[in-house]
Amino acid sequence: MNQIRWDDGGAYERSMGRWSRLVGDVFLDWLDPPTGRRWVDVGCGNGAFTELVMQRCAPAEVQALDPSEGQLAFARTRPGAAGAMFRQGDALALPFDEDSFDIAVMALVIFFVPEPARGVAEMARVARPGGEVVAYAWNFTAGGFPYEPIQAELRAMGFKPPLPPHVAVATPAGLSRLWTDAGLQDVTTQEITVHRAWPDFDAFWNDTTVSGALATLIGSLPPEQLATLRAQVAARLQRPDGRIAYDSLATAIRGRVPG
Numbered sequence: 295m296n297q298i299r300w301d302d303g304g305a306y307e308r309s310m311g312r313w314s315r316l317v318g319d320v321f322l323d324w325l326d327p328p329t330g331r332r333w334v335d336v337g338c339g340n341g342a343f344t345e346l347v348m349q350r351c352a353p354a355e356v357q358a359l360d361p362s363e364g365q366l367a368f369a370r371t372r373p374g375a376a377g378a379m380f381r382q383g384d385a386l387a388l389p390f391d392e393d394s395f396d397i398a399v400m401a402l403v404i405f406f407v408p409e410p411a412r413g414v415a416e417m418a419r420v421a422r423p424g425g426e427v428v429a430y431a432w433n434f435t436a437g438g439f440p441y442e443p444i445q446a447e448l449r450a451m452g453f454k455p456p457l458p459p460h461v462a463v464a465t466p467a468g469l470s471r472l473w474t475d476a477g478l479q480d481v482t483t484q485e486i487t488v489h490r491a492w493p494d495f496d497a498f499w500n501d502t503t504v505s506g507a508l509a510t511l512i513g514s515l516p517p518e519q520l521a522t523l524r525a526q527v528a529a530r531l532q533r534p535d536g537r538i539a540y541d542s543l544a545t546a547i548r549g550r551v552p553g
């Protein structure tokens with residue numbers, strides 16, 4: 295399977311969860327949601343963004359769902375996410391009635407959903423008239439994916455590194471089209487750049503290749519190719535003091551349910 299997937303919430307946290315929280319913080323500054331709202335967090339994964347909502351937004355209710363039990367098991371143990379309701383579920387069939395929420399959110403999920411337009415329509419269905427449908431997604435097309443430095447070197451070595459199925463929708467134009475086509479109003483987007491640093495190459499490598507399809511591909515490389523890949527990535531990213539530091543780029547979007 296040529297897709298990025300995670301079933302281990304702890305490994306996800308080191309690899310992608312910390313990136314998600316960095317974007318999520320800026321996203322919530324931009325969204326500036328009122329307190330006391332009812333949220334649904336679609337594709338909550340290990341609860342990285344759910345925890346931010348609990349900590350920053352004083353919500354009246356948070357329903358969070360994801361297909362991966364491994365991710366949900368980690369989410370349920372997050373002290374900062376206590377009070378959120380986690381359950382197994384799919385973005386294409388949200389187990390909620392119409393008009394159940396004030397805010398429906400997908401954090402780093404839309405590019406995984408088999409039919410992105412149906413996923414947005416589902417969020418619009420369960421949000422109340424006047425409520426908001428919001429999301430953030432890596433801008434793969436602009437090179438914003440956090441794994442891009444490794445993936446670029448893999449491509450240079452002739453490999454086809456794993457990507458989610460719908461990376462093309464995750465641009466400002468692509469998301470705007472999805473939101474507008476779903477009938478959402480006052481649609482606006484925002485580019486979010488986040489920065490992450492590690493004290494040395496091994497710390498970066500261990501966090502970034504800890505699990506998932508990219509780790510599987512890297513784990514299958516013969517030792518010489520692995521050494522080449524590590525050297526190429528280090529040449530691309532490493533600072534003179536040995537630290538690794540770089541930026542990733544996400545697109546945020548918001549739109550209002552008519553009525």
Ligand SMILES: C[S@@+](CC[C@H](N)C(=O)[O-])C[C@H]1O[C@@H](n2cnc3c(N)ncnc32)[C@H](O)[C@@H]1O
Nearest residue numbers: 314337338339342343362384385401402403406
């Ligand atoms: C990159 S993770 C994001 C997790 C979390 N929202 C965060 O911000 O860290 C993507 C998540 O999308 C979930 N996912 C994949 N397909 C999905 C679908 N059809 N419906 C809902 N979630 C899905 C995956 O299980 C995974 O937990």
